[in-house]
Amino acid sequence: MSSTFLGMPAAPPRSPYGTGNLRGDRKFPKAASGELRNEQLRRNLGKATRSIRAKRLAVTGELPDWERLRDAGSAIKTETMNRLPELLEQLERKVTEHGGTVHWARDGVEANEIVTRLVKETGSDEVIKVKSMATQEIGLNEHLDTQGVTAYETDLAELIVQLAHDKPSHILVPAIHRNRDEVRDIFRREIPGVDPDLDSVPAHLAAAARAYLREKFMTTPVAVSGANFGIAETGTLSVVESEGNGRMCLTMPRTLITVMGIEKVLPRYRDLEVFLQLLPRSSTGERMNPYTSMWTGVTPGDGPQEFHLVLLDNGRTAALADRIGREALNCIRCSACLNVCPVYERAGGHAYGSTYPGPIGAVLTPQLAGMHEAKGDPNSSLPYASSLCGACFDACPVKIDIPSLLVELRHQHTERSGVTAEKLAMRTAAAVMKRPKLFTAAQKAAGAGRVLAGRDGTFSHLPPPFDSWSDSRDTPAPPKQTFRSWLASAEGAATLRAAAEEGVPAPGPTGAAGPHDPEEQR
Amino acid sequence: MRIGLFATCLGDTLFPEAVKSTAVLLARLGHDVVFPPEQTCCGQMHVNTGYQREPVPLVRGFAEQFGDPSIEAVVMPSGSCAGSVRHQHEIVAERYGDAALRSGVAAVKAKTYELSEFLVDVLDVTRVGAYFPHRVTYHPTCHSLRMLRVGDKPLRLLRAVEGIDLVELPEADACCGFGGTFAVKNGETSSAMLQDKMRHVTGTGADVCTAGDASCLMHIGGGLSRIKAGTRTLHLAQILASTRTAPYALTEAAR
Amino acid sequence: MNARETVLGRVRDALALSGTPEVSVPRAYRTGRTLPDEERLALFVDRLVDYRARVHPCTADRTAAVVAGVLRERGARRVGVPAGLDPAWLGAYDGEVREDSADVPAPALDALDAVVTASAVSCAETGTIFLDGSPGQGRRALSLVPDLHVCVVDLSSVTVGVPEAVARLVPERPTTLISGPSATSDIELERVEGVHGPRTLDVVIRTDV
Numbered sequence: 002m003s004s005t006f007l008g009m010p011a012a013p014p015r016s017p018y019g020t021g022n023l024r025g026d027r028k029f030p031k032a033a034s035g036e037l038r039n040e041q042l043r044r045n046l047g048k049a050t051r052s053i054r055a056k057r058l059a060v061t062g063e064l065p066d067w068e069r070l071r072d073a074g075s076a077i078k079t080e081t082m083n084r085l086p087e088l089l090e091q092l093e094r095k096v097t098e099h100g101g102t103v104h105w106a107r108d109g110v111e112a113n114e115i116v117t118r119l120v121k122e123t124g125s126d127e128v129i130k131v132k133s134m135a136t137q138e139i140g141l142n143e144h145l146d147t148q149g150v151t152a153y154e155t156d157l158a159e160l161i162v163q164l165a166h167d168k169p170s171h172i173l174v175p176a177i178h179r180n181r182d183e184v185r186d187i188f189r190r191e192i193p194g195v196d197p198d199l200d201s202v203p204a205h206l207a208a209a210a211r212a213y214l215r216e217k218f219m220t221t222p223v224a225v226s227g228a229n230f231g232i233a234e235t236g237t238l239s240v241v242e243s244e245g246n247g248r249m250c251l252t253m254p255r256t257l258i259t260v261m262g263i264e265k266v267l268p269r270y271r272d273l274e275v276f277l278q279l280l281p282r283s284s285t286g287e288r289m290n291p292y293t294s295m296w297t298g299v300t301p302g303d304g305p306q307e308f309h310l311v312l313l314d315n316g317r318t319a320a321l322a323d324r325i326g327r328e329a330l331n332c333i334r335c336s337a338c339l340n341v342c343p344v345y346e347r348a349g350g351h352a353y354g355s356t357y358p359g360p361i362g363a364v365l366t367p368q369l370a371g372m373h374e375a376k377g378d379p380n381s382s383l384p385y386a387s388s389l390c391g392a393c394f395d396a397c398p399v400k401i402d403i404p405s406l407l408v409e410l411r412h413q414h415t416e417r418s419g420v421t422a423e424k425l426a427m428r429t430a431a432a433v434m435k436r437p438k439l440f441t442a443a444q445k446a447a448g449a450g451r452v453l454a455g456r457d458g459t460f461s462h463l464p465p466p467f468d469s470w471s472d473s474r475d476t477p478a479p480p481k482q483t484f485r486s487w488l489a490s491a492e493g494a495a496t497l498r499a500a501a502e503e504g505v506p507a508p509g510p511t512g513a514a515g516p517h518d519p520e521e522q523r
Numbered sequence: 524m525r526i527g528l529f530a531t532c533l534g535d536t537l538f539p540e541a542v543k544s545t546a547v548l549l550a551r552l553g554h555d556v557v558f559p560p561e562q563t564c565c566g567q568m569h570v571n572t573g574y575q576r577e578p579v580p581l582v583r584g585f586a587e588q589f590g591d592p593s594i595e596a597v598v599m600p601s602g603s604c605a606g607s608v609r610h611q612h613e614i615v616a617e618r619y620g621d622a623a624l625r626s627g628v629a630a631v632k633a634k635t636y637e638l639s640e641f642l643v644d645v646l647d648v649t650r651v652g653a654y655f656p657h658r659v660t661y662h663p664t665c666h667s668l669r670m671l672r673v674g675d676k677p678l679r680l681l682r683a684v685e686g687i688d689l690v691e692l693p694e695a696d697a698c699c700g701f702g703g704t705f706a707v708k709n710g711e712t713s714s715a716m717l718q719d720k721m722r723h724v725t726g727t728g729a730d731v732c733t734a735g736d737a738s739c740l741m742h743i744g745g746g747l748s749r750i751k752a753g754t755r756t757l758h759l760a761q762i763l764a765s766t767r768t769a770p771y772a773l774t775e776a777a778r
Numbered sequence: 779m780n781a782r783e784t785v786l787g788r789v790r791d792a793l794a795l796s797g798t799p800e801v802s803v804p805r806a807y808r809t810g811r812t813l814p815d816e817e818r819l820a821l822f823v824d825r826l827v828d829y830r831a832r833v834h835p836c837t838a839d840r841t842a843a844v845v846a847g848v849l850r851e852r853g854a855r856r857v858g859v860p861a862g863l864d865p866a867w868l869g870a871y872d873g874e875v876r877e878d879s880a881d882v883p884a885p886a887l888d889a890l891d892a893v894v895t896a897s898a899v900s901c902a903e904t905g906t907i908f909l910d911g912s913p914g915q916g917r918r919a920l921s922l923v924p925d926l927h928v929c930v931v932d933l934s935s936v937t938v939g940v941p942e943a944v945a946r947l948v949p950e951r952p953t954t955l956i957s958g959p960s961a962t963s964d965i966e967l968e969r970v971e972g973v974h975g976p977r978t979l980d981v982v983i984r985t986d987v
Contacts, residue, residue: 245975469710
């Protein structure tokens with residue numbers, strides 16, 4: 002029951018457990034372990050993310066108002082979430098006024114059913130698809146397949162993934178884990194009638210995809226897309242892309258079905274002036290992506306004459322209900338956070354087990370689909386898949402404070418996990434540290450441990466769970482004397498007294514100008 | 524100035540030389556260094572690992588120890604602990620504390636500084652009379668760089684050190700892979716990050732890799748020690764406290 | 779309760795639980811910028827060339843000659859045009875000109891070698907051309923299916939930045955933003971021109987209109 006009747010708000014449900022693609026089958030450290038040993042993957046990811054990082058910095062750096070655009074983008078998204086009910090109703094009204102039909106889906110299962118029904122009503126058993134995170138999230142292709150409908154992915158990277166029977170590993174470039182030689186091999190193996198001598202020049206690979214999909218674009222009567230933005234004020238939908246496959250899908254078929262997460266709505270048409278600057282520069286590192294399509298309902302004589310918009314919840318309202326976590330809904334799926342993340346760069350996208358990998362995935366996935374602590378849910382490991390280095394926060398075009406969200410989700414996880422060994426250890430540590438006398442005693446005990454250290458004064462092997470640390474790092478043995486005992490000693494007091502008397506030493510006899518001396522002097 | 528020195532639990536226990544250097548440096552600059560004796564830990568590890576109830580007494584203890592209004596500034600040789608005090612204590616206090624704790628936390632937060640920002644921003648000095656005739660590369664730790672925004676302040680201090688051969692660290696702003704319990708929970712990913720950081724560090728041919736955080740240095744240093752690299756780690760404070768009359772002897776243990 | 783009511787109810791519940799932080803949108807970024815013709819042209823050309831579009835600045839009286847020259851050079855024999863395009867623009871072209879109409883099935887446009895259209899607005903800073911389906915631009919399929927797009931842009935319609943361009947659009951029109959020929963970065967994040975959209979984009983900029 003909703004608040005309308007009871008006056009008491011109920012916590013909205015997460016995406017139903019066991020549906021869609023919001024959960025892997027292993028916890029992050031385990032999943033990452035296999036990926037980390039894949040040298041090819043490490044090289045592919047390292048090369049790709051380094052190149053995109055440089056491009057992004059170049060095109061964001063050339064805008065003097067980049068930070069102001071980020072501020073505006075962030076505020077618009079916050080405003081959007083605040084006004085979500087009225088904006089969704091307005092969007093629905095406007096789309097309907099312009100000849101479209103709006104459907105609502107409580108979760109992925111319902112969205113899949115709606116899309117399947119709409120496709121079947123057209124009489125087609127094939128659909129062409131524009132890359133869409135929402136339909137990947139709900140497992141639409143897999144569902145259509147069980148219903149006898151074949152979905153053709155038309156984005157080059159999605160096509161590579163689909164042909165290889167693989168899973169996407171990046172928001173923007175789902176096949177980022179594949180290099181050109183691997184793509185060539187996949188194409189040679191999977192595309193019917195492809196030139197057996199196809200080489201690995203990216204332009205030739207793109208040409209092969211063009212030839213393969215051309216006929217599909219010309220003949221398939223139904224397309225399914227996602228949406229980057231939906232403008233409440235005008236009912237305008239927008240898809241941002243590069244290859245023209247989006248334009249094809251949005252223009253050529255008779256029927257267009259767009260699946261959009263409810264958080265993708267924007268209040269005003271004018272808001273596009275902010276996001277059309279933030280998104281391309283953050284995602285592909287271009288001043289503008291090659292193609293953006295915007296359409297409002299149905300236009301007689303131009304493009305699909307039947308348009309359906311499916312508004313998807315699937316856990317988004319559960320995220321919205323969290324005061325801190327809801328910020329993750331502001332994401333515009335640019336993938337800048339993936340490209341700067343040191344963890345993503347090493348472990349790759351598959352380790353996250355979700356449609357949404359990387360830093361944003363680590364905060365979005367658990368909120369959409371839950372962390373189900375009692376079931377040993379792999380999602381409960383995602384908030385810990387970060388060193389909290391903060392590079393994602395700096396790169397985010399809408400300033401999502403991902404590190405703080407990670408810390409918050411870790412807290413929610415520990416709160417719901419009952420009493421664990423770790424929690425007991427944390428309690429003990431806090432109990433010791435809050436009593437200075439106990440702390441000092443513990444320091445002494447630690448100091449005594451130095452006798453166990455190796456001859457070089459370090460520990461090279463530690464017991465579990467610290468063995469994963471000591472596998473590649475030595476740990477220094479505690480020194481004889483802590484700082485506080487030194488300070489309390491006669492030596493400590495004398496040293497500080499001498500320092501105060503000495504003052505700041507003057508530059509040496511050679512003067513201040515050494516070979517590496519600073520240009521800056523005070 | 525009357526400065527409250529926070530040693531940090533790690534510095535106090537494992538890396539006392541870094542804290543001694545901090546105290547000596549501040550004393551040389553003519554300041555009154557006080558060490559509230561009941562201080563222990565800021566609770567950063569707890570909060571970053573997901574525990575916010577457990578560190579409440581630590582947050583309270585910190586606020587009480589340094590709340591004394593006669594302490595004009597709280598200084599610590601750690602970017603991440605300063606980040607914890609400035610950004611996380613209020614989260615803990617808001618959620619699990621009382622009004623007294625919230626106001627105590629706010630008061631202490633406003634006067635808390637990491638060493639390099641205290642020297643450059645508050646004391647307005649970059650030349651501290653240091654002498655360090657060695658090749659040094661600087662790793663900006665994540666929390667100093669992106670949480671506190673210390674920017675190039677540590678580098679400005681280092682450039683003013685007499686005799687130093689300061690070399691740029693490639694991909695300096697990349698995380699070393701420490702991240703507290705991250706290095707234990709995700710040991711393999713952390714190691715992969717560490718390998719890259721060490722490759723860049725050793726590639727500079729530096730004698731010393733320095734930083735403003737003993738924790739990250741423990742991580743990088745632990746890795747360098749394991750591969751028996753020629754580069755050792757040393758806290759920024761130790762370089763800044765090294766002088767012609769009392770030079771740091773590189774032959775002794777790196778900490 | 780139907781899905782619509784359920785989802786909207788959940789959104790309201792969610793906001794009741796999380797609260798609505800006060801926010802106002804700071805639009806302190808650059809808007810309303812202007813630049814002299816020459817600088818705007820230079821910026822626009824620079825950005826178009828960067829995306830490997832070919833650029834042909836000319837005066838209005840040379841439109842037909844330049845369009846014909848481009849089509850000839852590219853070997854286009856059959857050219858589609860929207861019904862509302864100024865017929866004079868194809869006056870110097872000696873190949874076949876097919877006027878588009880709604881009864882031509884969109885896939886049939888594949889038989890065209892090229893399409894010539896006008897444009898609605900452009901943005902210099904990003905090298906973006908906006909088509910909005912006005913009579914000189916035709917339906918979206920027409921400027922999409924042929925492999926060569928010759929687009930005529932009047933310098934007066936070129937704005938400096940994105941906000942200035944968006945302000946000139948009519949939201950309800952089907953709008954396509956074009957920044958260079960189709961491209962992909964999907965293989966090793968390296969930009970490659972030419973996938974499903976027109977692989978060649980020639981932009982004729984009329985500097986005195």
